[in-house]
Amino acid sequence: MSEFMREDHTKQRLAIMGGEPVRRKPWPEWPRADENTASLLLDVLHSQRWAISGMYNGKKLYERQFAEAFAAYNGISYCVPTSSGSSALSAALEAVGVRQGDEVLVPGLTWVASATSVTAIGAVPILVDVEEHTLCVSVEAARDAITSRTAAIMVVHLYCNVADLDAFVALSEQTGIPLLEDCSQAHGAMWRKRRVGTFGKIGVFSMQDSKVLTSGEGGAAITSDPVLYERMEQFRADGRRYRTTPPPLGHPELEEIGSVEGHNGCLSEFQAAILLDRLTHLDKENNHREANVEYLRTLLPDVGDITSLSRRPEINALTCYQFLVRLNLSAFGDLDIDTIHRALMAELNLYCDPVDAPLNNNVIYNPLKSSRFDFTANMRERLDPKRFHLPVASKAKRECLTLPHRVFLGGKGEVEDIAAALAKVKMYHESLLR
Numbered sequence: 001m002s003e004f005m006r007e008d009h010t011k012q013r014l015a016i017m018g019g020e021p022v023r024r025k026p027w028p029e030w031p032r033a034d035e036n037t038a039s040l041l042l043d044v045l046h047s048q049r050w051a052i053s054g055m056y057n058g059k060k061l062y063e064r065q066f067a068e069a070f071a072a073y074n075g076i077s078y079c080v081p082t083s084s085g086s087s088a089l090s091a092a093l094e095a096v097g098v099r100q101g102d103e104v105l106v107p108g109l110t111w112v113a114s115a116t117s118v119t120a121i122g123a124v125p126i127l128v129d130v131e132e133h134t135l136c137v138s139v140e141a142a143r144d145a146i147t148s149r150t151a152a153i154m155v156v157h158l159y160c161n162v163a164d165l166d167a168f169v170a171l172s173e174q175t176g177i178p179l180l181e182d183c184s185q186a187h188g189a190m191w192r193k194r195r196v197g198t199f200g201k202i203g204v205f206s207m208q209d210s211k212v213l214t215s216g217e218g219g220a221a222i223t224s225d226p227v228l229y230e231r232m233e234q235f236r237a238d239g240r241r242y243r244t245t246p247p248p249l250g251h252p253e254l255e256e257i258g259s260v261e262g263h264n265g266c267l268s269e270f271q272a273a274i275l276l277d278r279l280t281h282l283d284k285e286n287n288h289r290e291a292n293v294e295y296l297r298t299l300l301p302d303v304g305d306i307t308s309l310s311r312r313p314e315i316n317a318l319t320c321y322q323f324l325v326r327l328n329l330s331a332f333g334d335l336d337i338d339t340i341h342r343a344l345m346a347e348l349n350l351y352c353d354p355v356d357a358p359l360n361n362n363v364i365y366n367p368l369k370s371s372r373f374d375f376t377a378n379m380r381e382r383l384d385p386k387r388f389h390l391p392v393a394s395k396a397k398r399e400c401l402t403l404p405h406r407v408f409l410g411g412k413g414e415v416e417d418i419a420a421a422l423a424k425v426k427m428y429h430e431s432l433l434r
């Protein structure tokens, strides 16, 4: 029996019922910053230039430095930093030619922004169910959902997993429909020794506060295609791009091109400086989390009735943003997952996000309330999320829990506390039935 199970919990009550929690000690903090982060931020503060739209001061922008560093990190030619993952997704969709009314395949289980970035440009998300064992989008279901209107296929790598990139690249090649990778939850993950985000036409990342690489808000799109790069550069900067030669001091470094209709989706210099610094820690932090995640997997059989998702063998480097466990609910008295979730959070003294609600039944996915669409045509039927059938995603919502990545930045003790809390909730679940 593992060390973490030896403690006698038999006389204990669940923390949510007033008992002693498994853990009172604080968890590793997130987001992280150190003196170097602070010194880069001060450098921006005194630089007289806080945005790429500011005036040229003779120095290389942090935004340019981050773009080069992130492209190099991913082993790809181009990176366009953006104000958010959502703005990067919309720019990517427009860059590959998605137009108003076109259909885009989107996983039915993902953060809402994967779909709202599609409606943001007037296109129609087609919700596709996920695979039971990985919860990433199913290639069979995607193939079945393709119509003559499909203009892009979006895969999302989530819950410490990677969508079946071999199969999706093949599907994209067979059909000629561009593949986009939403890697907002998978910075640095590797599939067959290559970074995710480099398999589709464009890879998109979010650098929002909770992400494994973050500047509070922020995003990026990467590509190997110079044409897509130029388009995305303009989409995110009001139709402007960098001049090929530096302007005189005090003049704008961006020139007005306008070969597309853009908007402002730029990353600020403060955010770029943070990302440049934190990128140097990403691999180390990812490796640390991966080792702890694998350790937790070894403890789960002792807890019993709780499993993790399968890890695809093609994944050489795992990025863990939210680690997901699946419960055999009959061993928990068929309690609803929200009750178990609350009990677990009380044991751990930790907020854990619930699994995303499937997009056909998600309170914050409301295309029918959008003012962007002309509902006189058949758009109401086309956009209605309820028309999509997502049994696997819905089952995951009923049976699964997530743990935030920062808990895996600790040591073995943190992992053992998680296992102990799961075991305790299972052992005392009957008190929750009353």
Ligand SMILES: Cc1ncc(COP(=O)(O)O)c(C=O)c1O
Pocket: 083, 084, 085, 086, 087, 110, 111, 113, 114, 156, 158, 182, 184, 185, 205, 206, 207, 208, 217, 218, 219
């Ligand atoms: C899978 C996925 N896609 C897109 C986004 C949107 O990113 P942002 O919040 O930076 O706009 C997120 C952020 O949570 C995400 O998790």
